[in-house]
Amino acid sequence: MDKIIDQINTTARRVPTWVVYILCLLPAPYFFYLAVTGNLGPDPVKPLEHKYGELALQLLIAGLCITPLRQHLGINLIKFRRSLGIMAFTYVSFHLLVWAILDVQTLGRVIEDIIKRPYITIGMAGFALLLPLAVTSNNYSVRKLGPTWRKLHKLTYPAVFLGGVHYIWLVKGIQIEPLIYLAVILGLLALRYWPKRRARSPA
Numbered sequence: 001m002d003k004i005i006d007q008i009n010t011t012a013r014r015v016p017t018w019v020v021y022i023l024c025l026l027p028a029p030y031f032f033y034l035a036v037t038g039n040l041g042p043d044p045v046k047p048l049e050h051k052y053g054e055l056a057l058q059l060l061i062a063g064l065c066i067t068p069l070r071q072h073l074g075i076n077l078i079k080f081r082r083s084l085g086i087m088a089f090t091y092v093s094f095h096l097l098v099w100a101i102l103d104v105q106t107l108g109r110v111i112e113d114i115i116k117r118p119y120i121t122i123g124m125a126g127f128a129l130l131l132p133l134a135v136t137s138n139n140y141s142v143r144k145l146g147p148t149w150r151k152l153h154k155l156t157y158p159a160v161f162l163g164g165v166h167y168i169w170l171v172k173g174i175q176i177e178p179l180i181y182l183a184v185i186l187g188l189l190a191l192r193y194w195p196k197r198r199a200r201s202p203a
Contacts (some may be wrong), residue, residue: 002074009076017083024087026057028094049098050170056091057167059084060160061184070189081082082137085156092127092163104111119169126162160185 006186031051034046038050063084100110113120133153135141142149164182171178 004036005074009074012075012077012079017080019082020083021087022202024059024084025090028052028091045098045102049095049123052091052098053095053170056088056095057160057163057181059088059091060163061181062154062161064185064188068188068194072191072194085133086137089130089137092130093107095128100106119166120167122162126159126166129159129162133159157189159193161189 014067031048034040035048038044040047057154063081066077066081066084069077104110104113114124115121133155136145136149138150161182162187164178167181168178
């Protein structure tokens with residue numbers, strides 16, 4: 001098992017972060033192409049909106065996995081956490097723009113929906129929490145904010161939780177997939193309080 005973990009860590013050190021950005025961005029134009037060519041159904045706006053939102057949640061969860069992987073298994077993917085976070089925010093923004101511009105279409109209705117629809121209110125709250133994280137996801141902010149930077153970026157935890165609740169309220173009726181997402185989120189958050197993996201003795 002240790003050899004497999006060492007191999008994963010060695011490979012991760014060799015992979016540049018720009019690879020993550022490219023791989024994460026590829027679905028965005030693909031799903032947009034499917035929408036404009038009618039391959040997402042007769043009303044492609046909603047499916048496109050949901051695809052971007054689901055990808056955002058998946059990337060947030062992937063970023064949430066990085067600390068537990070290092071603490072409990074010794075797998076170090078920390079260099080990719082920032083890129084995953086930035087790409088998650090990018091897809092949240094796509095999700096929001098498709099909803100506001102292509103679905104709702106008017107500023108008055110956008111504000112009205114945020115106020116009147118609880119699942120949208122929660123989604124916007126999650127987006128608001130992600131905003132300062134996206135703005136400070138750079139080396140200058142890390143140096144400038146110092147220890148405050150780490151505290152600020154713990155806003156990821158309530159943001160991803162709100163994203164999971166938003167997904168559950170968004171779908172009609174009780175569906176298993178959104179519940180699984182929320183269960184995974186809660187499990188990953190709980191792992192932060194679980195006893196850490198003991199360090200391996202040097203050979």
